[in-house]
Amino acid sequence: SYRAYDRLIRTEESYLNTSGWLRSLKEQRPCDRLGASLPWMALPVVSLLRERITRQHDLFEFGSGFSTEFYAGLAKSVVSVEHDQQWIARTKQRLPSNATVQHCPLDEDGEYCRALQRSDLNPGVVIIDGRDRVNCLLQSVPCCAASTVFVFDDTHRDRYQRGLEWAKEQGYRLLRFEGLKPGGLELNQSTLIYKPNNVFGI
Numbered sequence: 001s002y003r004a005y006d007r008l009i010r011t012e013e014s015y016l017n018t019s020g021w022l023r024s025l026k027e028q029r030p031c032d033r034l035g036a037s038l039p040w041m042a043l044p045v046v047s048l049l050r051e052r053i054t055r056q057h058d059l060f061e062f063g064s065g066f067s068t069e070f071y072a073g074l075a076k077s078v079v080s081v082e083h084d085q086q087w088i089a090r091t092k093q094r095l096p097s098n099a100t101v102q103h104c105p106l107d108e109d110g111e112y113c114r115a116l117q118r119s120d121l122n123p124g125v126v127i128i129d130g131r132d133r134v135n136c137l138l139q140s141v142p143c144c145a146a147s148t149v150f151v152f153d154d155t156h157r158d159r160y161q162r163g164l165e166w167a168k169e170q171g172y173r174l175l176r177f178e179g180l181k182p183g184g185l186e187l188n189q190s191t192l193i194y195k196p197n198n199v200f201g202i
Contacts, residue, residue, distance in 0.1 A: 009022065017033065018033055019032070019033070019043050019182075020032035020033045020034075020038060020182055021043070021180060021182055021183060023035065024038070024182035024183030025182075025183035028183070029066060029183075030066050030067075030181070030182035030183065031066070031182065036070070036073075037066035037067070037069040037070050037094070038066060038067070038070055038182050039065075039066065039067035039070055039071075039127075039129070039153075040065070040066065040067065040181050040182060040184075041067075041129070041151075041153050041181060041188070041190045042177050042178055042179040042180065042181060042188045042189060042190045043179045043180055043181070043182065044177040044178070044179045045151070045177035045179075045190040045192070046182075048177065048192075048200075049071075049074070049151065050074065052199075052200040052201070052202075053071065053074040053075050053125060054074065054075070054076075055074075055075065055076050056076060056124070056199075057074075057075045057076055057123075057124040057125050057199060058075065058076050058077045058078075058079075058121060058122070058123045058124055058125075059071050059075040059076075059077065059078045059079070059123055059124070059125040059126075059127065060078075060079050060080075060081075060116050060119070060121055060123040060125070060126050060127070060140075061078060061079070061080040061081070061126075061127040061129065061130075062080075062081055062112075062113075062115070062126075062127065062128050062129060062130035062131075062133070062136045063080070063081075063082065063127070063128075063129040063130025063131070064080035064081075064082040064087065064088065064091045064101045064130075065087070065091055066094075067127070067129065068080045068091055068095060068099055068101065069091075069094045069095060069096075069099070071099070071127070072095060072096050072098050072099035073096075075098070075125070076098065077098050077099070078098060078099040078100070079099075079100055079102065079119065079121060079123075080099070080100070080101045080102070081101075081102050081103075081104050081112065081115040081116075081130065082101050082102070082103060082104070082130070083103070083104060083105060083106035083112060083130070083131060085103055088101050088103055102115065106131055106132075107132070108132050108135070109132065109135045112130075112131065112132055112136075113132045113135035113136045113138070113139045113140075114139050116139070116140045116143060116144075117139055117140070117142075117143050122144070122145060123144065123148060124145075124147065124148055124149065124199040125148065125149050125150075125151065125199065126140055126144065126148060126149070126150045126151070127150075127151045127153075128140075128150060128151065128152045128153065129151075129153040129154075133152065133153075133154075133160060133163065134159070134160060134162055134163035134166075137150060137152060137163045137166070137167065137193070138163065138166060141167070141170065146195050146197070146198075147195070147197055147198050147199050148194075148198070148199065149192060149193070149194045149198050149199055149200050149202075150167075150172075150192070150193035150194070151190060151191075151192055151193075152164070152190065152191045152192075152193055153190045154188065154189070154190070155176065155189045155190060155191040156178075156187070156188060156189035164191060164193075167193045171195060172193045172194060172195055173193070173194055173195065173196075174191050174192070174193060175191065175192040175194070175202065176189055176190070176191045176192075177189065177190050177191070177192070
């Protein structure tokens with residue numbers, strides 16, 4: 001136990017330090033080593049998103065937060081839908097001009113999951129990290145181009161498997177990433193859902 005403490009916590013170059021995991025635990029918010037906001041997702045997929053999202057991409061996000069700020073620093077534009085108005089007020093304080101958060105009351109298989117349908121957006125990237133996630137995927141796929149990449153968080157949970165199986169039936173490929181979330185203790189999974197010739201080039 002002491003060797004683990006010495007190598008993972010006290011050593012500046014350990015993964016827990018360089019990834020921002022320790023700082024996230026200390027500050028009780030997802031952030032990198034320097035304090036910049038991160039999505040609360042498995043750290044391996046966060047690394048991929050940082051590399052592949054560019055200023056050429058418009059991004060739509062179900063569920064706002066520190067992630068919205070992170071995506072706004074990478075993408076051309078970010079539109080996020082959120083059901084919690086108090087959380088929206090907090091999120092907006094940190095956002096640059098290329099990001100907006102829209103309020104939509106929470107429901108099941110209703111207006112919330114159809115938020116992308118009601119917009120005139122054609123996003124290259126769709127983040128599914130809010131509520132009613134399976135329906136968000138089902139309702140968003142038909143209004144997106146074949147090149148769009150969907151990022152579905154927490155796919156280690158049983159209730160989301162129906163959405164992943166449906167995506168495979170539609171001809172999508174799945175790429176799963178597992179790891180710790182910033183400051184988290186459990187093994188988490190996020191899944192990229194995509195077709196060939198997608199915006200990430202994978």
